[in-house]
Amino acid sequence: MNNSIKKVVIVGGGTAGWMAAALLKKVLLNTVDIELVESEEIGIVGVGEATIPPIQIFNQYMGFDEREFLKETNATIKLAIKFENWRVQGESYYHTFGAPGTQLGFTSFQHHWLKAKQLGLAQSVWDFDLNYLCCQQEKFNIIKTPNPLYEVPYAYHFDATLYGRYLRKLAEKAGVVRSEGMISHVQVNEITGDVQSLLLRDGRQIHGDLFVDCSGIRGLLIKQALQVPYENWSHYLPANSALAVPSERHADTKPYTRSIAHHAGWQWRIPLTHRNGNGMVYNSDFLSDDEAASILLGNLDSKALAEPRKISFTTGRTTQQWHKNVVAVGLSSGFLEPLESTSIHLIQSAIVRLLKVFPHHGIDASLQQYYNQDSKAEFETIRDFIILHYHVNERRGEKFWDQMRHMAVPERLAQKIQLFKQTGHVFNDANDIFRDASWLQVMLGQGVMPLDFHPSVNAIPDAALLSSLEQIRQAKWQPLTQMTGHDDFLRRYTSSLT
Ligand SMILES: Cc1cc2nc3c(=O)[nH]c(=O)nc-3n(C[C@H](O)[C@H](O)[C@H](O)COP(=O)(O)OP(=O)(O)OC[C@H]3O[C@@H](n4cnc5c(N)ncnc54)[C@H](O)[C@@H]3O)c2cc1C
Known part of the structure; x- marks a missing residue:
């Protein structure tokens, strides 16, 4: 047959x-x-x-001209997500698509940074990340370089x-x-x-x-x-509702997504060239639809263009x-x-x-088996990364955040957090789209600090360590001289389309 x-x-x-x-x-x-x-x-x-960098592989394979794609979809550049109020109210950190510093010999950058901090270094780990520096200055350019120090990985909002x-x-x-x-x-x-x-x-x-x-x-x-x-994964990720609303374009489009935590849920802000995308994600046991709409509309930075639209889901x-x-x-x-x-x-x-x-x-059953195992692992690693943001919070005294902090998390995630606390090391799962730099940024951003750095860093004299970090920091700044404002980049790049 x-x-x-x-x-x-x-x-x-x-x-x-x-x-x-x-x-x-x-x-x-x-x-x-x-x-x-x-x-x-x-x-x-x-x-x-909002997307993540592998979308570029899809677009390239399809043969898209990036300039045409940006124009056709009213897209902007995405270098990071800025997480506001996630650890505690009033603080923020970035999860960028870049990487802080660079691998130095046997040990990852964070070990060198942790030791330098003990020696009095003032800079945060993000000060060594070019994507972060671009976000801070709202600058961008496509940098084609074989030197990983100067790379600016990016995705799109479209x-x-x-x-x-x-x-x-x-x-x-x-x-x-x-x-x-x-x-x-x-x-x-x-x-x-x-x-x-x-x-x-x-x-x-x-x-x-x-x-x-x-x-x-x-x-x-x-x-x-x-x-x-x-x-059903609602016991780990209890949000079951979202409200989405577009708003007028903001004067300057930022090259990053904003994710703003509220007392029971969070809000996204995504800049496109013709409008902003906004939404609120929440659990209806903690927040009524009316309350969620009021928080969402009260925190827009431009005029709403429609009524909020509700979407229900089960994680x-x-x-x-x-x-x-x-x-x-x-x-x-x-x-x-x-x-x-x-x-x-x-x-x-x-x-x-x-x-x-x-x-x-x-x-054939072998094809289905491979497919199902692989997709399960991929879904689970992303699920765990999302849980991390909620679980390691310090928003004490708020019912929703207290519950998220006290809940039992999947074993692999608990192990990952504990290993980082004990050793400063991030271990990767093969199917995890988010690599060391992503886990590192979110763990540090959420306040998970390792007990110590790897002892191999002690082999480097203190002055040499501080000097090499300073060289990396300066190198990370260099490409900024070839950059222009994000909006200016979009205008110039898309108008070069013939
Ligand atoms: C609040 C929210 C925010 C999100 N934000 C992001 C984000 O920032 N980044 C990201 O990557 N993803 C995001 N997503 C997910 C993203 O929107 C979806 O992954 C994406 O749109 C794919 O949707 P879909 O094509 O699977 O389903 P849909 O867009 O729902 O399409 C379903 C299709 O099936 C058709 N259909 C259904 N039933 C029938 C029928 N009986 N007969 C004929 N046709 C039928 C419909 O007509 C439609 O064409 C978000 C999702 C939500 C809910």
């Missing part, structure tokens, strides 16, 4: 659906037919504006709806067929348990061999038709993200709050993972 996949049907035309359609078509060419079904009546979730349209144009041009219509029934084969076809409200029937469920939080195929259980993931002939991508596969802007990345990595083990010769 020939079980090869001849037709892929993508359900949904949000960011997940169009990213999947565009990339699958780009890689698989005409070896399979691709049809995407979406319903304008249902619409898309329409939020999701309008996700415009990004979807941009991808749709490309995908349709490459041969993806789009069908508009409401799916009223999902036909499941009683013997195999596979999805056989989709029935649209107007009577059309769409058959396929492999279905990619990009239907959003409802999970039309994976949850509703195939009944794959959902693993967690489907226990299998590939079941039978259905692969769930995007919000249908799980939800993690947007604290570290990871959902669009999860879409990207899910499609890449599917392409790695694409069932050209039919669906």
Whole structure:
């Protein structure tokens, strides 16, 4: 029997659906037919504006001209997230995409910095991070250099709806067929348990061999038709509601996202070239919708352009993200709050993972097993990184924050925090998109301090240690001379498009 996949049907035309359609078509060419079904009546979730640097790999692979992409999606540059009031009210720190200092011999930079601090060094670890310096001065330029000291890793803030349209144009041009219509029934084969076809409200029937469920939080195929259980992580991450509201463009767009903690939840502020994206993430047991709206609207730095829109969710993931002939991508596969802007990345990595083990010769259990193990590990490491921000807080006397501080956390996270406290060392999980520098910044920013530095640093004479740190600090400042204001960069760069 020939079980090869001849037709892929993508359900949904949000960011997940169009990213999947565009990339699958780009890689698989005409070896399979691709049809995407979406319903304008249902619409898309329409939020999701901050990204992390691997989005550049996706865009480059798709062959985007970066200048055109920035223009088409009203994008700005993102160098970091500024976390305000997370450790205690009134303090802030950055999680940048850069890295403080540089590796010095056997030991990581933080050990040298910790010893220097004991010797009286005044500078914070971020003073040795070029991304941080750019954020402080609101400057940016693309620096092409083989020297890691001068690198400025970046991502984007963009309008996700415009990004979807941009991808749709490309995908349709490459041969993806789009069908508009409401799916009223999902036909499941009683013997195999596979999805056989989709029935649209107007009577059309769409058959396929492999279905990619990009239907959003409802999970039309994976949850509703195939009944794959959902693993609920609300005991770790209790937020279950978000309010989103656009506001007028702020005078100067900042090259970073702002995440502002409130007494029960947090607020995001994302600068685009035509408007700001804002929202509030909270748990409805601690904050009513009206209270959340009042905090959100009271903390905008420009005029609201609409009424806040509510989105409800349950943090967690489907226990299998590939079941039978259905692969769930995007919000249908799980939800993690947007604290570290990871959902669009999860879409990207899910499609890449599917392409790695694409069932050209039919669906085999080994492919599904690999896919499901890998996606589980990826979701869990991101979940743990998000929990870290909440758990190690010092906002004592506030019910929500006290609960987050006292809760039991996943064992791997507890171990990571303890190891850092004991040794100053950050250990990496293979599937963790966030590497040492990210964990280091959030742990230090949230007030987790190691007991000591690694003793190997004692081999360096004090004066030599301080002098080498000063050299690194100065080197990190150097590229700033080639930089311009963030808005000025965007204007000049996008207008160089011919
Ligand atoms: C409050 C909030 C803030 C976020 N912020 C960020 C962020 O900063 N960064 C980030 O990376 N991510 C963020 N995300 C996540 C991001 O928005 C999503 O990952 C992304 O938009 C993908 O959504 P989706 O395509 O899976 O689902 P959706 O956008 O909901 O699309 C679902 C699609 O399925 C179709 N559909 C559903 N049912 C049917 C049916 N019966 N018939 C036909 N079609 C159907 C719909 O028409 C639609 O086209 C955020 C999410 C939320 C909720």
